[in-house]
Amino acid sequence: MVKNQMKKNDLVRITISDMGINGEGIGKADGFPLFVKDAVIGDEIVARVTKLKKNYGFGRLEEIIIKSPVRCDAPCKFSRQCGGCQLQALKYSEQLRFKHKKVRNNLIHIGGFSSADVEAVMEEPIGSQKPFHYRNKAQFPFGKDRDGNTVTGFFQGRSHNIVANTDCILGVEVNKEILECILSYMKEFEVPPYDEEKGKGLIRHVLIRYGFTTGEIMVCIVVNANKLPEEDILCERLSKIEKMTSVSISVNRENTNVIMGNKIRVLWGKPYITDYIGDLEFRISPLSFYQVNPIQTEKLYTKALEYAGLTGNETVWDLYCGIGTISLFLAKEAKKVYGVEIIPQAIDDARDNAKRNGITNAEFFVGAAEDIFTEFMEKRPDEARPDVVVVDPPRKGCDKKLLETILNMEPEKIVYVSCDSATLARDLKILCEDKYRLEKAVAVDQFSQTVHVETVVLLSQQKPDDHIEIEINLDEIDATSAET
Ligand code: SAH
16 A cells, blocks of 8 residues: 655646546546546546545646546536536546446446456446436425525535526426526515525425426425415416426425425326326326436336346236336236335326226335335245346345345346446345346446446346256167177
8 A cells, every 4th residue: 555645735746547436536646546526537637635544535626737538528517516417527438438337346346246257248338319408307406595595506516505507407498497487486475495404494495307208397396384475376487387287395394305295285287297208108296206317218128128038928026116117118028017116106106107008917016125025925926926026226225135035036037227336236246146147237328427327237047057967878888889
């Protein structure tokens, strides 16, 4: 380990030779590694040392001396301030390489797979033709700026200071119109934004969803009260925005970082919007999960379907199923699909979605996957023994009890869809310890400009080596040879 010779505030000239999992550039000053936010691989820079630990340190980008060939101009003027996009200054092809490598490294370092095995199974990353304005959902925090003006935008990296911006380039254009309508209503009727420290004020967040295929818009205002002043006026104004479909309030009076409250009250229009993925129509409620990048989602689900390799005879369990999107994609090619999801409103959506699409071979259960699937398999295993299990958990990955049940049930294939390749790798280590083999893996870019990456993995059952046993009857051989 190289000993540090630097002091805080020193200026050092370094070449960025790698990038960390959070998108920081990493370079060495006299062999001592420094992490520098906003520097990209290949840059030669001057960094100011901001923090030193025993084996590494942090620096702030002061000057770019030689621009990396993979650097590009970040199109958003807030990109360095805002915590949302960590890779805007990296050319898109390089963003894809970064994500592919992130998955690869996690499979090797956390999953314990050999680099040769990982390289043999990983397919080329699936990129996006629309790396900006791709998000169908955004949750904007409301607060006050230093001068006391009500603002909305995004949290600055690692803080709760709001960078005022109603026009994020990852989102859809109509967000600006909606946010400005709400800001002007707040100003006119002196509706205060929520103050996290004091627990006072009213508007906390605004959730906006947009159906890319249908154009339908949902606005859900998260409020620290049961009601808003002059609700009718706000509703009337919002409802005039073209294609507005659903306006609701979510009551959240808790002192928490969780954005949405559990109670939704519809103020105007429908309690949901609809959208299509491929030729399937989906109903989406405010509390339900729905993939944020609809164009890439179709590619993601198509990959999951390809990996599942269905022939029409299979029983499939889709665990962590949300509103049943993957379930219904699979149902077209399976005998029967069972979906499990913890949010009751999402399961209401899933059942309605099956009906909407005339799909009759999908059944849905509300509850924790680890409980519902385990109980079902303990009590009635032969009724719905899985041939294929699909899991698509949140970032924390699968529950250990669920992994055990899956292993006990020995499905032929496991398709793992993951939004966090570190927890994916942790879970694969358990699944592939003995019974399963890593067959295929691919990174799908659902979140361009950010360090996040979606991964689809196929595991197949490890069969004992097929020993071809040939019994040789020596007497017979002798007899035949004697005859000739
Ligand atoms: N497959 C879906 C949803 C994936 S997101 C899609 O592609 O849209 C993960 C989902 O898991 C969320 O809907 C979340 O509500 C749900 N969830 C979280 N913990 C769960 C658990 N323990 N059991 C079942 N579902 C859970």
